[in-house]
Structures are given as C-alpha cells and as structure tokens.
Amino acid sequence: MSIRFASAASAVALVAALSSPAFAAETEAADTSIIIADSAEDETVVTLRAIEPVDLATASGVQDAPEETPAITISGAATLTSDYRFRGVSQSDEGMAVQGGLTISHESGLYAGAWGSNLSGWGTFGGANMELDLYAGFKFGVGEGTLDTGVTWYMYPSGADETDFAELYAKLSGTVGPIALTGGVFYAPKQEALGNWFPVGAPADPGDKEDNIYLSGDAAYGIGGAPITLKAHIGYSDGNPGLGPNGTSIAPTGTYFDWSLGADIVPISGLTLSVSYVDTDISEAEASLIRPNFATLDGNSISDATVVFSVTASF
Numbered sequence: 146m147s148i149r150f151a152s153a154a155s156a157v158a159l160v161a162a163l164s165s166p167a168f169a170a171e172t173e174a175a176d177t178s179i180i181i182a183d184s185a186e187d188e189t190v191v192t193l194r195a196i197e198p199v200d201l202a203t204a205s206g207v208q209d210a211p212e213e214t215p216a217i218t219i220s221g222a223a224t225l226t227s228d229y230r231f232r233g234v235s236q237s238d239e240g241m242a243v244q245g246g247l248t249i250s251h252e253s254g255l256y257a258g259a260w261g262s263n264l265s266g267w268g269t270f271g272g273a274n275m276e277l278d279l280y281a282g283f284k285f286g287v288g289e290g291t292l293d294t295g296v297t298w299y300m301y302p303s304g305a306d307e308t309d310f311a312e313l314y315a316k317l318s319g320t321v322g323p324i325a326l327t328g329g330v331f332y333a334p335k336q337e338a339l340g341n342w343f344p345v346g347a348p349a350d351p352g353d354k355e356d357n358i359y360l361s362g363d364a365a366y367g368i369g370g371a372p373i374t375l376k377a378h379i380g381y382s383d384g385n386p387g388l389g390p391n392g393t394s395i396a397p398t399g400t401y402f403d404w405s406l407g408a409d410i411v412p413i414s415g416l417t418l419s420v421s422y423v424d425t426d427i428s429e430a431e432a433s434l435i436r437p438n439f440a441t442l443d444g445n446s447i448s449d450a451t452v453v454f455s456v457t458a459s460f
Contacts, residue, residue: 220250224243236265254285255283258279267438273301292316293318308390312333329362331359332357340352342388418455
C-alpha cells in the first residue's frame with residue numbers, strides 16, 4: 146500500500162488532536178452503541194462505523210445511582226436504519242438495513258461479541274447477503290484515559306470466502322470537560338479480500354493482496370439537562386485503489402476522507418433516535434472510474450452526501 150503522505154499526515158494530526166486530551170479527562174470514554182446504524186455495547190461494531198459509540202448517559206449528564214458491577218455482563222442492541230454506511234460508503238444500496246449485536250464483557254476488561262447487518266448492491270457477496278462481524282478485545286486505563294485494543298473478523302455467511310478479512314484496532318478515549326473524545330487506528334494486514342484484483346485501467350490480477358489503514362477521530366457533547374448528544378466524526382482511509390475479489394474495496398479510491406455530524410436523542414431508557422449527515426470527499430470523477438460497481442441500481446454514487454436516520458433499542 147502506498148500512502149499519500151500529505152493526506153495521511155493531515156489525518157494523523159487530526160486524530161492526535163482529538164485523542165491527546167484524553168489524558169486530561171476525569172472519566173472513561175464512552176462505550177455504548179447507539180449510533181446511526183460502524184459494534185455492540187461499548188465496541189465499534191454494533192452501530193454504523195462512521196461514528197464511534199459514546200456513553201449516552203455520561204455524555205448527557207444523566208446517570209443512574211452507582212450499582213455493584215457483576216463480573217460478567219451481557220449487552221446488546223438492535224437497529225433499524227435508513228442506510229448502512231461503512232466509512233461513508235453505502236453497503237445497502239442506499240436502502241434500509243436491520244442490524245443487531247451482542248457483547249459479553251468481563252470486569253477485567255476482556256470482551257467478545259458479534260454484530261450483523263443485511264447487505265445490498267456494493268456490499269452483496271452472495272449467500273445470506275449478510276455481513277457478520279466477530280470481534281474480541283481488551284480495554285484498560287492509560288493515565289486518565291482508556292485504551293481499547295482488539296481484532297474484528299468481517300465475514301459474509303455462505304458467501305464468497307475470499308471476501309472475509311481481519312482488522313486490528315486501537316482506540317484511545319477520554320473526556321475534556323463535557324466533551325468525550327476518541328482517536329482510533331484500524332489496520333488490516335495484507336489479505337486477498339483487500340487486494341487490487343481489478344485495477345482501474347489495468348489488466349486483472351486475481352489473488353493480489355493489499356493492506357489497509359483507517360484513522361478516525363470522534364467527539365461527542367451531551368447537552369446538560371436534556372437527553373441529547375451531539376456527535377462529530379472524521380475518518381481517513383488508505384488502501385486498495387481499485388476493486389477487490391468481489392468488485393468492492395474498503396478504500397475504493399485508494400485514499401479518501403469521510404465525515405459526519407449528528408445527534409442522538411434518548412426519549413426513554415434503552416431507546417435511541419439518531420440522525421446524521423454523512424459525506425466523503427470521493428469525487429464524481431473518481432466514482433465513475435469504478436462504475437457500475439460503485440453505484441446504486443439507479444446509477445447514483447454510493448458515497449455521496451446523505452442524511453441517515455435510525456432507531457436503536459438496547460439493553
């Protein structure tokens with residue numbers, strides 16, 4: 146993978162700016178899972194990965210009385226979303242998706258879980274037309290922040306096996322005053338699923354392997370006295386600039402930025418209503434190079450700006 150140093154340096158600087166204040170915080174970072182559609186409970190997969198999950202109770206200033214924490218806890222969520230966006234790109238042909246996940250956590254910081262969503266269009270790999278993410282990790286305190294490290298296995302049940310891949314991640318979280326901040330690094334080593342099998346303007350190269358890196362920065366602000374959390378996200382991808390074994394790529398134009406702005410509203414405990422504006426800097430000219438793959442059935446780009454609505458029930 147060849148990184149464009151100017152863009153990558155900007156992205157790293159942004160993530161560092163968002164994550165470094167974590168050590169001046171007074172509480173751990175957010176870890177529930179109610180976002181637009183990018184992980185269950187406190188992990189990144191129960192919701193749309195475009196935005197890091199936040200602890201809505203902490204962020205909004207509405208907290209229950211302390212309770213004794215059991216050694217093992219189980220949490221989960223189910224979401225109905227108007228569009229499944231993965232790092233700014235639609236995986237459901239800009240249509241609705243039903244998603245759900247479950248996480249088992251131990252008091253030591255270890256956790257494991259699974260998250261799934263239906264797919265369509267760009268994200269369809271046959272079989273059940275479903276994405277299933279299996280993940281495991283460990284969270285621990287660093288200074289006055291929290292470091293979350295782990296691995297996610299992306300798979301597509303009964304679909305094309307060469308599309309499955311593994312990705313390592315590390316997320317540093319903390320708070321500065323009322324603002325929760327998270328900086329993340331996600332790295333997928335060289336694998337066939339990420340290979341440039343169909344380079345733009347070049348002969349096919351089946352079996353090619355590539356790696357991928359994704360940098361992210363997230364902020365969340367809970368409005369005091371109201372069950373509302375405002376959210377902002379920016380991400381930077383660097384990877385395969387062509388198409389993979391099934392005509393897709395997690396970095397479709399090689400390098401690009403994605404971002405979103407949104408809000409979560411919690412009218413009652415366990416129920417979250419979300420809205421987010423999601424966009425990328427992928428140009429129409431870049432998108433046209435990988436059509437018809439990189440388009441809806443109507444021919445529209447699947448990375449253009451959109452507003453995503455979702456309803457999430459969690460426990």
